[in-house]
Amino acid sequence: MAKVKVIINDKEYEVEKGKSIKQIFDELGIEAIVAKLDGEAVDLTTKINKDCKLEPFDFNSELGRSVFFHSSAHLLAYAVKELFDVKLGIGPAIAEGFFYDFYINKSFSQEDLRRIEEKMKEIARKDLKFERIETSYEEAKKMLRNEPFKLELLEEHKAEKISFYKLGSFIDLCKGPHIYSTAQIKEIKLLSTSTAYWKANEKNPMLQRIYGIAFPKEGMLEK
Structure with missing residues (x-):
């Protein structure tokens, strides 16, 4: 299975290409309502197909x-x-x-x-x-x-x-x-x-x- 590199909270992870943001966050124990993908707010159902930066946002964030x-x-x-x-x-x-x-x-x-x-x-x-x-x-x-x-x-x-x-x-x-x-x-x-x-x-x-x-x-x- 092909891998992509994802940066989350200044840490780099290798994850399977095509996984959703929710799957990635769940596996890492990260609680989030929504995420930013390379600076753009997106649904957690969004699939990751290339190297990127993810930012998780929970209810305590604006x-x-x-x-x-x-x-x-x-x-x-x-x-x-x-x-x-x-x-x-x-x-x-x-x-x-x-x-x-x-x-x-x-x-x-x-x-x-x-x-x-x-x-x-x-x-x-x-x-x-x-x-x-x-x-x-x-x-x-x-x-x-x-x-x-x-x-x-x-x-x-x-x-x-x-x-x-x-x-x-x-x-x-x-x-x-x-x-x-x-x-x-x-x-x-x-x-x-x-x-x-x-x-x-x-x-x-x-x-x-x-x-x-x-x-x-x-x-x-x-x-």
């Missing part, structure tokens, strides 16, 4: 925390789509958690949040993997035919590399990177709701925003 919260936002959108007839807006990580915007003909109640949170926990326990899918612009348009807000975003970024992330039956237009699996999300709390205009423009449709926070270990929510 990058690791941001990726973790972003993945939690995808989990939120998946749960909401399972329970309600919505159109997807955006769902970024923020300093203290994440949010996702939805177009729906109602406001989310506290009971709705309770149901969504329980659905998120149910999905997380399934240990679903985040799968990156790269597509052509034409294929992306077909995939987003029922998501008008995402189609608008696609048009703005069609000159760039187009990628989606699949999670179970849920798929979302996204650059990534993401965590490896929903099983890494151990604690979830939906915090509040608000309204927001699409793209912060009052001439655009009003969306319903849900804020939340999540953690990779139990007991962190109380801290």
